Amino acid sequence: MSKKFPRVHDPKKLKLIANMIRRDVVDMLTEAKSGHSAGSIGLADIFTALYFNVLYHDPKDPDWEERDRLVLSNGHVCPVMYAALANAGYFPKEELLTLRKLGSRLQGHPHRGSLPGIENSSGPLAQGFSIAVGMAIVAKRERKRWRVYTVVSDGEQQEGQVWEAAMLASKYNLGNLTAIMDRNNIQIDGFTEEINPIEPIAAKYRAFGWNIIEVDGHNIKKLIDACNESKAVYERPTMIIAHTIPGKGIPFMEFLTEWHGKSPTKEQALEAHRILELDRREVEEE
Amino acid sequence: MAVPYNENPKEKKATRDGFGKALVEIGEADKNAWVLTADVSESTRTHWFAEKFPSRFVQVGIAEQNMAGAAAGIATCGKQAFISSFGAFSPGRNWEQIRVSICYNNVPVIIHASHTGITVGPDGASHQMLEDIALMRTLPNMNVLVPSDMDQAKKATHLLYEQKMPGYMRTSREKIPTFTNEDTPMGLGSSNLFIEGDDVAILACGPMVWESLLAAKELKKEGISASVVDLYSVKPIDKEMIGKMAKKTGLIVTAEEHQVHGGMGSAVAEVLAQMKTDAVLKIHGINNRFCESGSAAELMAKYKLDSSGIAEVVKEEVKKFKS
Numbered sequence: 001m002s003k004k005f006p007r008v009h010d011p012k013k014l015k016l017i018a019n020m021i022r023r024d025v026v027d028m029l030t031e032a033k034s035g036h037s038a039g040s041i042g043l044a045d046i047f048t049a050l051y052f053n054v055l056y057h058d059p060k061d062p063d064w065e066e067r068d069r070l071v072l073s074n075g076h077v078c079p080v081m082y083a084a085l086a087n088a089g090y091f092p093k094e095e096l097l098t099l100r101k102l103g104s105r106l107q108g109h110p111h112r113g114s115l116p117g118i119e120n121s122s123g124p125l126a127q128g129f130s131i132a133v134g135m136a137i138v139a140k141r142e143r144k145r146w147r148v149y150t151v152v153s154d155g156e157q158q159e160g161q162v163w164e165a166a167m168l169a170s171k172y173n174l175g176n177l178t179a180i181m182d183r184n185n186i187q188i189d190g191f192t193e194e195i196n197p198i199e200p201i202a203a204k205y206r207a208f209g210w211n212i213i214e215v216d217g218h219n220i221k222k223l224i225d226a227c228n229e230s231k232a233v234y235e236r237p238t239m240i241i242a243h244t245i246p247g248k249g250i251p252f253m254e255f256l257t258e259w260h261g262k263s264p265t266k267e268q269a270l271e272a273h274r275i276l277e278l279d280r281r282e283v284e285e286e
Numbered sequence: 287m288a289v290p291y292n293e294n295p296k297e298k299k300a301t302r303d304g305f306g307k308a309l310v311e312i313g314e315a316d317k318n319a320w321v322l323t324a325d326v327s328e329s330t331r332t333h334w335f336a337e338k339f340p341s342r343f344v345q346v347g348i349a350e351q352n353m354a355g356a357a358a359g360i361a362t363c364g365k366q367a368f369i370s371s372f373g374a375f376s377p378g379r380n381w382e383q384i385r386v387s388i389c390y391n392n393v394p395v396i397i398h399a400s401h402t403g404i405t406v407g408p409d410g411a412s413h414q415m416l417e418d419i420a421l422m423r424t425l426p427n428m429n430v431l432v433p434s435d436m437d438q439a440k441k442a443t444h445l446l447y448e449q450k451m452p453g454y455m456r457t458s459r460e461k462i463p464t465f466t467n468e469d470t471p472m473g474l475g476s477s478n479l480f481i482e483g484d485d486v487a488i489l490a491c492g493p494m495v496w497e498s499l500l501a502a503k504e505l506k507k508e509g510i511s512a513s514v515v516d517l518y519s520v521k522p523i524d525k526e527m528i529g530k531m532a533k534k535t536g537l538i539v540t541a542e543e544h545q546v547h548g549g550m551g552s553a554v555a556e557v558l559a560q561m562k563t564d565a566v567l568k569i570h571g572i573n574n575r576f577c578e579s580g581s582a583a584e585l586m587a588k589y590k591l592d593s594s595g596i597a598e599v600v601k602e603e604v605k606k607f608k609s
Contacts, residue, residue: 071359112362112391119362121390124382130352131387134359134367138320141341161383164352171347 005059005088008052014220015283017087018048019276022249024083024096026272029263032100035108038246038259039153040080042184042217046242047084049223050149050180059089062116068146069119069135073128074153074182075109076261082106082115090117125153126161129179133165136177136237147231150179155187157198163208166237170209175234178227182217184246186257205239217242250275289478291499295465301457301492302400304439306331309368311440312447313339319447320360322346322369324353329459330370330400350376354383354395361393366447372406373399373415373456381421388452389427396446396453397422403543404577404585405460405493411576420548422454423521429453429474430521432542432550434495435464438518441472449474458543460582462493475522483511486604487531487538488596491517491550494541497586500593501600510604520550528557532565537607539568539600543591546571568603570596 008014021044029035051057055068072081079099086093091105098104105115109123119135122128132150139146156162169177181201189195198204202212211233213226223242230238246260247253250272253264264272312319313335322344327333336343344360346353350371357367369376376399377384388395402415423430429449433439439457446453471478480495481502490498495516502512513531517524517540531538538558540551551569558567572589586592590599 120358121386124386126351127355127358127383127387130355130383131359131362131391133352134356134361135363136359137344137356138360138363138365161349161351161355164346164349165355168346168349168352168356 005055005057011221012283012286014048014052016280017052018044018220019280019283020087021048021080021083023273023276024086024093025079026264026269028079028083028096028099030266030269031097033263034100035079035263036076036261037263038186038253038256039074039077039182039184041250041253042244042246042248043077043080043151043182044249045218045220046151046180046182046223047080049220049227051084051088053224054227055149056146059117062090066146069148071119071128071132071135071148071150072110072122073132073150074125074156075122075128078110081110085117091115125156126159126165128152129162130165132177132179133169133174136169136174137172139176140172140174147176147178150177152179152181154181154183154185154192154198154201157201158196166205166208166210169237173235174237177237178230178240179237180240180242182244183241184244186246186260188261190257202241209236211236211238212241213238214241214243217244218248249279288482289470289480291470291480292465292467295463297464298461299436299464300459300461301433301436301439302331302459304433304436305398305400305443305455305457306334308440308443309335310338312444313342316366318365320344320365320367322353322357322367324348324350324371324376326371329372330398332370350380351383354380355387357395358387358391358393361395362391367395368398369395370398370400372413373402373418374413377418377421377454378415385425389425392427392451394450394452396455398455398457400457401459402456403458403492404572404589404591405458405543405582407460407582407585408579410579414577416543416545416572417548418456419520419544419550420552423553427452428521431518432456432491432520433518434492434516435462435466437464437466437468438470438472442518445472445474456492458493460493463496465496465499472518475519475524477519477524477527478516479513479527480516481512481514483513484535485511485537486600487513487515487535488541488600489515489517489528489531489538489554490541491520492543494543494591494596497591497593498541498596501596504593504597505600508601510601512600517550517554520553523553523557525557528554529561529563532558532561532563536565537603538565539570539603541591541596542571544571546573566607568599570599
């Protein structure tokens with residue numbers, strides 16, 4: 001590794017970054033007037049952990065050969081990824097407000113080639129998971145030092161392709177692959193366990209030969225530890241089941257399936273900012 | 287000027303063999319060439335590559351969706367990927383993965399579908415892929431080639447490889463006389479005029495090219511002078527040749543082992559409809575139905591896609607055209 005992105009270790013700083021990402025996502029979705037709020041907001045801590053501590057990457061050199069790859073499979077939560085990329089310095093933050101608009105590099109679902117830092121076009125669920133497996137096969141066969149991280153959703157597990165990919169990752173002993181599942185329990189039509197239960201999800205992946213780590217998806221330090229732990233498991237891919245609260249940090253969104261696929265109104269955005277500002281002050285005072 | 291071809295070929299070879307041979311050549315020259323297969327490596331001829339370059343071969347098992355996705359992932363790492371299965375499953379089952387993971391990402395993955403068309407024969411309708419050209423040619427960033435014999439399939443594989451973008455090649459299981467040779471041209475958006483005639487132009491692809499060449503001879507005996515064009519490049523398509531044939535003969539008959547909706551014939555119709563011409567077109571293929579088990583020869587005869595069937599269809603069209 002010839003270069004290294006400065007990692008943030010201070011828990012307070014990491015929390016402030018996650019707070020900033022949440023505010024950005026609220027603004028982006030409010031301005032876009034459409035998009036997926038609950039998942040994006042709920043993933044703020046995971047994306048903070050990834051882009052500000054876990055990943056080897058260089059925002060000023062997005063195509064750096066030796067970078068870790070982050071493959072977003074559930075592309076509909078891309079606002080949180082865009083916000084994380086902008087805060088990490090991949091592109092100007094002002095551009096965040098162009099989300100979903102004509103001529104924007106911030107497509108409604110990510111498009112590879114449009115925006116620096118986007119490894120894959122995604123949206124149709126499960127596709128990113130296979131792409132990540134393909135990348136990890138190359139890295140393993142060619143003894144690359146970079147790793148592949150992929151973020152998947154829980155509802156996504158209902159797609160058959162996920163299990164095709166899970167099986168192949170296990171066949172090739174992809175110890176260089178870390179998947180993080182956003183276990184927020186919701187999907188468009190309701191709760192995952194009512195729509196088509198995915199449980200026992202940990203047992204399923206274990207049966208497929210994966211290493212399983214379960215973690216509080218809002219505890220940034222634990223998320224970082226889980227990613228580091230996955231690096232130490234050489235012969236098996238790891239699935240980090242990150243238990244999250246959809247809309248976490250904005251009480252009127254939390255736990256509600258109705259917030260899966262809609263954006264806040266201007267009034268709701270103001271309320272969200274008021275709450276996030278209180279949170280920020282609390283963190284500052286810690 | 288017509289392109290020369292061997293009128294009395296001694297050898298018969300399957301087009302899928304051309305793909306397998308080209309893969310080995312590409313694998314030798316390019317260390318970044320990777321091949322993925324979904325269980326049917328021998329049938330699709332990827333086993334030759336697998337034996338020589340095991341470290342660049344990925345056996346995904348019976349999982350065509352994951353094969354397309356993993357190939358896209360491999361291709362994003364600066365690799366050239368090839369995926370191979372029977373047409374009924376790839377692109378039959380994994381169209382959405384081809385659309386987004388391969389085409390929208392715009393990564394160099396070449397999809398080889400073997401065992402397409404009715405010439406798969408005894409396997410029956412579930413395995414007789416007759417809709418793949420329609421599925422593939424509508425995708426942005428995708429090139430579509432349907433080679434007519436083993437040598438052309440080899441060249442088509444190299445040609446798609448050189449584009450460094452998504453590509454689709456359709457081959458068949460049945461052995462076809464190798465009537466072309468190394469000097470027979472092949473280019474993207476091009477075609478080969480093998481026989482020049484004035485009454486009608488037969489535009490064919492895949493196994494129907496050889497059958498059309500034989501049909502033209504039969505027709506000649508009955509006083510009908512037919513042009514025969516190998517329209518192997520379905521996308522991009524040779525508009526100039528189609529225009530030339532329309533002008534020269536005024537009557538075009540397309541022949542393919544594909545549904546008449548959405549295939550090569552439809553691509554020709556799109557060109558003619560947007561051109562200043564009063565040429566008449568007959569799209570000959572499988573007309574909105576599933577077929578059945580039988581030998582390749584029996585099915586080609588039944589659906590009028592062998593030489594005498596094509597000749598019969600052409601004769602009828604010429605008669606209608608002149609009346």
